[in-house]
Amino acid sequence: MxxxxxxxxxxxxxxxxxxxxxxxxxxxxxxxxxxxxxxxxxxxxxxxxxxxxxxxxxxxxxxxxxxxxxxxxxxxxxxxxxxxxxxxxxxxxxxxxxxxxxxxxxxxxxxxxxxxxxxxxxxxxxxxSERAILLDIGGECVRISVNAILCVEAFAHSVAITTTAGQYVAKQSISEIQSLLGEGFIRCHRSYLVGLKYIKRMGKTDIILDNDAAIPLSRRLYHEANQAFIRFYKVE
The missing domain is CATH 3.40.50.2300 (Response regulator)
Structure with missing residues (x-):
């Protein structure tokens, strides 16, 4: 662990x-x-x-x-x-x-x-006690398990959070969500965060998640994302 x-x-x-x-x-x-x-x-x-x-x-x-x-x-x-x-x-x-x-x-x-x-x-x-975040989703306070989050996509002034239980849309910036999630997530593109535990493989231009979703990986963030992926699974 x-x-x-x-x-x-x-x-x-x-x-x-x-x-x-x-x-x-x-x-x-x-x-x-x-x-x-x-x-x-x-x-x-x-x-x-x-x-x-x-x-x-x-x-x-x-x-x-x-x-x-x-x-x-x-x-x-x-x-x-x-x-x-x-x-x-x-x-x-x-x-x-x-x-x-x-x-x-x-x-x-x-x-x-x-x-x-x-x-x-x-x-x-x-x-x-599994770590969770609380977000305002459609006027309701919703508890989302951090361990269940596959990825986060930013669009307009909102974010779409994909979890193992479904998708949620919240009116927050991707930087705010990144701060809440902390370790275990990487910024792979200006509009995307991904959960390291759900990465199936990482190519030069995209990341494939366990649900087979393809997430874009920017050239600027490739090295940092790749090193984070290696560190996450490295056994000391």
Whole structure:
């Protein structure tokens, strides 16, 4: 399985240490861990505005202007599926974790065994609660499973979202949808997004999906799309 894991801590030594442990855990369990490090809550929020596809967040509580609890509350406004793990040197904040449904607290210094156990638990939770997006479809709020999306096509001021259950049309830009979907999708053309898990084969000018639909692949985006496709299925 592939998991996107963000690590947010204002201490560089801690960021390097946690990243190393996460990669060890992934290697042992035959997972693919895509890790990103952030030195402040504000830095994570800036990136999160562009990409909401994070599965797990290892979050220090005691940081600068915005602390970890405040960041978690901001995330929980629209995202209930991200697994948030607080990391702290003080036990005083534990009660606040219930407000943001934190998965667990880890006390510094973080032990390898405890972090591995929490990451295992996070994966189980993610598998139980499939990630979804909410869109306004014809005046109704519709929940669409991210794992069911084959491709997205932009036209006029709307997008057509093709899923395993059918097609939906929403009045949003393709860039907005790309931000919501996050990892697991590639922009292969200015008007198309495709789900990596549904690609059957990739040629020089088009992508064939599992449903045999042919999606155009622009020359400018070929290399990036091809590398993303290879990385998605590569076993470390």
């Amino acid at each position: 592939a998991y996107t894991i963000a690590i947010c801590d204002d201490e560089q030594v801690e960021l390097h240490y946690l990243t190393k442990l996460v990669n060890q855990w992934a290697s042992i369990n035959k997972h693919v861990a895509i890790t990103e490090s952030f030195a402040s809550a504000e830095a994570f929020l800036f990136r999160y505005a562009e990409n909401k596809g994070y599965d797990i967040l290892l979050l220090d509580i005691e940081m600068g202007a915005m602390n970890g609890v405040e960041l978690a509350k901001e995330i929980r406004r629209a995202n209930e599926s991200m697994q948030i793990v607080f990391i702290t040197g003080f036990p005083d904040y534990i009660a606040q974790g219930y407000e943001v449904t934190a998965l667990h607290y880890l006390m510094k210094p973080v032990s390898e065994a405890k972090l591995f156990a929490v990451l295992d638990k996070a994966c189980k939770q993610l598998n139980k």
